[in-house]
Amino acid sequence: MGRGGACGRASVALVTVLVAVALLLPGAPAAAGSAYVRRVDGSARRPASSYPLAVELDSLNPSVVPQGGELTISGAVTNTSGRRVGGARVGVRIGEAGAIGTRSGLAAVAGRAELGRTDGPRVPGHTAGLASLPVGAERRFRLTVPVPDLGLDGAGAFALTVDVVRADGTVLGLTRTFLPAYPDGTDPEPLHTTVLWPLTDAPHMEALTQRTRDRVLPVFRDDALTAAFGPGGRLRRLVELGDDQPVTWVVDPDLIVQAQAMADGYRVARTPGGTDPQDAADGKGGDAAADWLAALRKAVRGRDVIALPYADPDLASLARGGGASLAGLLHRASRTGRAVVDRALGTHARGDVAWPAGGMLDGGIAGYAKGLGLGTVLASGEGISSSGALVTSRATDDAAVSLGGGTTALRYDATIASLLFASRPGVGGPGAAGASARLRLRQRLLAETLTAVRELPYARRDLVVVPPRRMPVGTGRVLLSVLAASQKAGWLAPARFQVALREPEAGRLRGFDGYPVALRAAELPPARLAAVARDRRRLRALSKVLSDARATAASVRAALARSVSTAWRGDAAGAAAYQRGVARYLTASITSVRLVPKSTVVVAGGSATIPVTVDNGLQQGLTGVELRVLSSRPERLTAVDRAVTVRASRAVSRTVRIRVSAHANGPVRLTARLYTSSDGRPWGTPMTFTADVRSVPSGAVAFVVGGVALIVLAGSLRLRRARAGGA
Numbered sequence: 001m002g003r004g005g006a007c008g009r010a011s012v013a014l015v016t017v018l019v020a021v022a023l024l025l026p027g028a029p030a031a032a033g034s035a036y037v038r039r040v041d042g043s044a045r046r047p048a049s050s051y052p053l054a055v056e057l058d059s060l061n062p063s064v065v066p067q068g069g070e071l072t073i074s075g076a077v078t079n080t081s082g083r084r085v086g087g088a089r090v091g092v093r094i095g096e097a098g099a100i101g102t103r104s105g106l107a108a109v110a111g112r113a114e115l116g117r118t119d120g121p122r123v124p125g126h127t128a129g130l131a132s133l134p135v136g137a138e139r140r141f142r143l144t145v146p147v148p149d150l151g152l153d154g155a156g157a158f159a160l161t162v163d164v165v166r167a168d169g170t171v172l173g174l175t176r177t178f179l180p181a182y183p184d185g186t187d188p189e190p191l192h193t194t195v196l197w198p199l200t201d202a203p204h205m206e207a208l209t210q211r212t213r214d215r216v217l218p219v220f221r222d223d224a225l226t227a228a229f230g231p232g233g234r235l236r237r238l239v240e241l242g243d244d245q246p247v248t249w250v251v252d253p254d255l256i257v258q259a260q261a262m263a264d265g266y267r268v269a270r271t272p273g274g275t276d277p278q279d280a281a282d283g284k285g286g287d288a289a290a291d292w293l294a295a296l297r298k299a300v301r302g303r304d305v306i307a308l309p310y311a312d313p314d315l316a317s318l319a320r321g322g323g324a325s326l327a328g329l330l331h332r333a334s335r336t337g338r339a340v341v342d343r344a345l346g347t348h349a350r351g352d353v354a355w356p357a358g359g360m361l362d363g364g365i366a367g368y369a370k371g372l373g374l375g376t377v378l379a380s381g382e383g384i385s386s387s388g389a390l391v392t393s394r395a396t397d398d399a400a401v402s403l404g405g406g407t408t409a410l411r412y413d414a415t416i417a418s419l420l421f422a423s424r425p426g427v428g429g430p431g432a433a434g435a436s437a438r439l440r441l442r443q444r445l446l447a448e449t450l451t452a453v454r455e456l457p458y459a460r461r462d463l464v465v466v467p468p469r470r471m472p473v474g475t476g477r478v479l480l481s482v483l484a485a486s487q488k489a490g491w492l493a494p495a496r497f498q499v500a501l502r503e504p505e506a507g508r509l510r511g512f513d514g515y516p517v518a519l520r521a522a523e524l525p526p527a528r529l530a531a532v533a534r535d536r537r538r539l540r541a542l543s544k545v546l547s548d549a550r551a552t553a554a555s556v557r558a559a560l561a562r563s564v565s566t567a568w569r570g571d572a573a574g575a576a577a578y579q580r581g582v583a584r585y586l587t588a589s590i591t592s593v594r595l596v597p598k599s600t601v602v603v604a605g606g607s608a609t610i611p612v613t614v615d616n617g618l619q620q621g622l623t624g625v626e627l628r629v630l631s632s633r634p635e636r637l638t639a640v641d642r643a644v645t646v647r648a649s650r651a652v653s654r655t656v657r658i659r660v661s662a663h664a665n666g667p668v669r670l671t672a673r674l675y676t677s678s679d680g681r682p683w684g685t686p687m688t689f690t691a692d693v694r695s696v697p698s699g700a701v702a703f704v705v706g707g708v709a710l711i712v713l714a715g716s717l718r719l720r721r722a723r724a725g726g727a
Contacts, residue, residue: 052081053088053133053164053173058435060177063442063481064450064489065147067183074142075436077164077173079133088166090141091127092150096120099156099181099454103415106178106451109159110444119159119176123149130164150179155186156454157447177440178447182489188457191449192495195465195483196378197247197476199238199296200312201228202567203578205258207559207585209552210267210277211619211650216551218261219280221272221581225258226285229292236292237473243299245480246494250355253337254311254562256344262289273581275588277619297345304497307349309372310337311561312469315356317524318564319368325533326564331372333561350497352376357566358519359412359466363509366407376501378466381411386507398464400504408504412464416448420467423475438478445482453491462500463492469566522569528579532563535579538586544676545593545683547621556586592617593625595672595687596653603637603693609657610691612672616648623647624677629658632669637662637691639670645677662693 057075065071073092079085096119100106112119126145133139143162152158158181163174208219228235235255242249267280309315310333318326338351354369359380369377386401398411423441449463467475486492539556543549559582568575596613603610612629616622626643640659648654658672673686 051171051173052079052083052085054078054080055090055162055164055173055175056436057162057175057177057439060179060439060443063446063485064180064182065150065152066181067147069147071145071147071150071179072142073145073162074140075162075175076138076140077130077133078138079135082135084132084134085172086132086166088130088164088172089127090130090143090162090164091122092143092145093120093122093161093163094150094152094179095159095161097159098153099158100178100447100451101156102455103448103451106157106447107415109178119161122163122165123151125149147181152179152181155182155450156180157451160443177443179443180446180450180489182450182491186490188453188491189460190491190493191453191461191463192499193449193463193465193483193492194495194497194500195247195479196250196306196467197238197242197245198250198467198469198471199235199255200250200252200308200469200567201225201235201255202470202571202574203254203258203311203559203562203565205254205261205266205558205562206269206273207556207582208269208275208277209555209619210280215265216555217265217267217277218555219267219269219277220258220262220283221269221578223268223283223285225262226283226288229259229262229285230288233288234470234473236288236295238471238476239292239295239299241473241476241480243295246483248304248306248497249300250306250308250353251341251345251349252308252310252312253340254558254565256293256340257558259289259293260344262286263293273577273584275584293344300345300347305341305345305347305349306353306497307338307341307351308353308355309334309374311558311565312355312567313561313564314524314566314569315354315369315372316358316360316365316519318529319364321523321526321529323368323529323533323564326529326536326560327368327371329536329557329560330564333557334372334374350376353378355466355469355566357522357569358516359414359417360515360519361409361509362515366403366409366509370405370407375406376408376410378464379409379411380414380417381409382414383510384409384411384507385510386505398462398500400501401507402504403507403509408501409507409509410464410500412466413448416445417466419444419448420465420471420475420479423468423472423478438474441475442478442482445478446486449482449486450491462495464500524564524568524575528575529564531579531583532560535563535583535586536560538590541676541681541683542586542589544678545622545624546618547623552589552620556582559585589618591684593622593674594684595627595674597687598689600690600692603660603662603691604695605662606696607640607659607661609659610670611655611657612687613653613655614646614648614674615653616650618650620650621648622650622654625674625683626677627656627658627672627674629660629670629672631660631691632671636664636666637668637670637693643675646674660691662696665693665696667692 055077059074061072100109123145126143128141128143130139130141158179160177160179161174164172166172204220204222204225206219206221210217210219227233230236262283262285266283268283269280271279309330313330338349341349352373352375354374354377356365359378361377361379362383366377384401398413401409403409467479539553543553546552563579563582594615596615601610612627625646627646628643629639631637631639638661640661644656644658646654646656668691669688670691671686671688674683676683
């Protein structure tokens with residue numbers, strides 16, 4: 001190639017290097033038409049994720065601005081790009097459209113915020129300087145703006161943007177939130193707000209127990225509840241936060257049972273799901289559980305309490321996956337669960353409330369809940385028609401709807417529920433683990449409730465707030481701060497649970513095809529429900545042979561209820577492991593009552609007794625069992641005793657003697673098997689052995705031979721008659 005071509009390549013290379021150097025210089029202006037900047041004019045030439053600076057707010061005080069005073073904003077700016085970023089200024093913008101008028105409009109503004117768009121002009125005269133930031137550096141900022149300078153036009157939720165802008169107008173980073181304003185003299189009808197405060201957790205207690213001389217010690221899969229009940233633990237902090245707050249407590253009775261078991265003494269399995277109660281260590285959380293129960297008893301005094309069905313069963317999975325065979329088990333557990341809560345906490349809890357996952361309600365779920373004695377169902381509102389109109393998931397009015405047949409659906413706010421659910425760590429949302437995330441959640445909830453009030457400012461309406469079942473402490477703290485701030489301002493008024501159920505409207509359920517894919521994917525599979533039903537049948541069989549069946553049956557029934565808990569949603573492996581552990585325990589218990597194998601016994605003489613050993617590996621006495629022995633050659637050897645009752649103390653072997661009568665010498669195959677006395681059903685595996693008959697008197701042999709001859713003769717006569725009749 002010629003000299004001109006080489007010069008051209010060198011020119012291109014030189015230009016490329018110069019452009020690169022220019023871009024790396026601090027504060028270097030971008031080239032015209034660059035796709036990596038955004039101007040103050042709002043032109044979208046850059047996705048939000050490519051801003052070189054990340055802006056996070058950790059304080060917005062006050063959270064609701066009055067008519068006067070100052071708004072103080074603080075946070076941090078971090079250089080997330082691969083180059084140094086020159087100096088800039090932090091400023092504030094208020095949305096140009098003013099107060100957001102509807103909740104759908106609020107959702108639209110939130111959606112635009114996710115795209116990183118600026119909105120409205122900067123508030124003049126109130127910025128903070130920001131020095132240049134090296135790669136990865138963080139600098140804090142603080143802004144104080146007089147409320148009148150924000151230009152807010154009355155009450156409402158306003159879009160608030162905090163951005164970092166270079167001198168040439170380039171936006172280097174921003175964050176968006178909402179700023180509720182509530183000037184003096186604003187006087188709408190407040191939303192009567194019922195806030196649920198759930199106390200639930202994944203099951204930790206197993207079906208396995210260890211019997212001592214004077215008591216039965218439960219065995220736990222792990223000791224995780226010790227930390228949860230202890231100082232700083234999630235369940236302990238939720239009780240402390242909810243104490244003296246206007247909330248409705250929602251308690252899983254099984255959590256109370258587990259706390260009581262820990263306080264009374266328990267063991268922790270070295271191998272979760274094991275079958276040997278000796279393979280366990282003493283639990284360490286007795287004091288923490290006792291303190292938690294005492295704190296909870298104090299916190300719920302004088303408050304509304306809802307006792308969920310025992311172990312909080314997954315009603316949607318059971319209704320949709322064929323859980324009819326378990327309805328009796330769960331109904332019985334629910335009746336006892338409410339009594340457990342009342343005794344432990346000194347309350348008069350409601351025991352008729354169902355809480356299907358995701359608030360999805362159809363005829364099958366409603367019918368299943370009703371069969372368990374649950375006439376009130378918490379529902380998101382989708383698929384429910386009332387007063388001739390279909391209630392959508394964005395309904396602001398959360399009044400109760402009577403569905404007929406004694407079932408009432410209590411609609412809760414689906415938008416707020418989804419925001420609270422997204423605040424849980426690990427669900428793909430922003431989370432509420434840090435100060436910035438909690439601030440965003442708080443301001444959004446304040447904006448949602450204030451905008452809801454402004455939609456119909458003079459109508460009496462209800463708001464029902466339903467957090468996630470396993471609510472994080474951060475989410476609970478935000479929820480209470482929202483309730484306090486909005487109550488102080490005047491647009492929310494706390495209400496008891498019964499108030500939300502007042503005068504339900506007539507309505508009906510509408511079938512819908514759009515059952516959420518995520519909820520369907522998280523359901524307990526029908527095969528697992530069938531396995532739990534099978535284990536329940538095996539428990540019935542085991543109960544027939546125990547001398548003290550009550551304690552064992554109660555322990556296993558509780559474990560079966562835990563196997564279908566809503567807590568297993570999102571944890572398919574944990575659910576399967578827990579159910580397998582219950583099944584292994586039942587299998588080990590059933591197979592521990594068995595016949596000890598034997599090969600040959602000698603029967604000398606015309607009558608004798610044959611020893612058969614029954615091994616009882618249970619931790620309690622064996623009763624309700626009988627032994628039967630059948631002969632393969634009754635003309636040679638027969639069992640005189642048709643059935644012999646078997647009784648054995650715990651963890652011992654018992655030898656039972658069966659009387660037999662011998663008629664002829666020689667080997668005879670005998671089959672021994674256990675049966676339940678109550679219904680004569682076979683138990684375990686039969687045991688076959690040989691009886692070698694010796695020294696039977698000749699008279700007995702002659703009797704046997706004669707008997708055989710008579711049988712042959714009778715057979716011949718019948719054959720002749722049959723032939724004669726045929727002729």
